[in-house]
Amino acid sequence: MNPAPGVGSWPDLPSPLVAPVADSHCHLDIELAVDKNGPGLSVDDAVTLAASVGVTRVVQIGCDVQGARWAVDTAERHSAVVAGVALHPNETPKLAAIGELDAALTVIEELAAKEVVRAIGETGLD
């Protein structure tokens, strides 16, 4: 679980929670992106480590079209993961500027209908 040199290290695992909880807002993809040099923390490892300290379920949030697709894809492959999909308000002006906002919202709408999607987020409010 040790990251490659130079990118910091993972904190030690805290003691397990007294009752199982769900992490209502998680960015597993950012965790993975931190470590671009070596073998990062895979979703499998992240989910296993979380479960070992009592976090048995995770809501993976997608902030843009790519992130939302990744969230849905990940949730479909991991039973402990469900997805939230949306465009973050930081994304919408950029998409609007290049005329792709409507298309992006259509994709989010389609993704939102997937069975693993439990929430519309991140919307800038959550």
Next chain:
Amino acid sequence: MGETANIPSWLGVAASVLLVLLALSVSVRYRLGLTRELAVAAVRAFVQLLAVGALLLIVFERGGLLAAFGWLAIMVVIGGFVAGRRAAQLPRGVHSAMAAIAIAVGVTLGVLLAFRVVAATPEVVIPVGGMVVSGAMAASALTLRRVQESARDQRERVEARLSLGLTTAEAFAPEEREAVRTALIPAIDSTKVVGLISLPGAMTGLILAGVAPLDAIRYQIVVMYMLLSAASLASFLSAKFAHRSLFADGARLVPIGASPVTMVR
């Protein structure tokens, strides 16, 4: 059994019609508009009880235990419809009620029969079974009613829990628990006050038939305990089955009745 001094004769029944006339006279005197309904009710009671008495006679003398359980099955089906219709907007409400009542009755009566607490004869299975079905039915109806209300009125809460990553079971658990708690109040309270406020049917019946009070109460204690079991099981199972039919694929809470559309634009 035969005629005993404690049971009214048919002549006595005829005399008791005077009491119906008394009730009718109140309705006529005060123009309550209930005269017809009262008369129909009195006739219905007579006809229904005569029919059930004749049927019981046939079952006791010819039908045996199998017919008794058949009778019980019919009671369960009727109970399922009555309880399920209390929550008409719930998907598969009648199914949930019927399955819950059937299991509650099966387990409760099964324990009583297995430990030979009550005798496995039609004379026992039908009336005792009837009490169990009726207790299970009442608890199931209250539970389903409450679950239906929660699924309609607490929709935002449940959906919020789902969006925070909880499973459907976890997301609906508080509502489910509250429904069962509420549904069990009558069974628990009537158990609390038995003997203090109410002298219930089984015990009263035995005393009327000439059984010594200390023997009659033993039967009643068993009846109260079995009603607690029937109500608890029926309520718990109704909530479980209803919960299952409340969520579609993808953990979506199905719309119940006139659910408000909660999306804000």
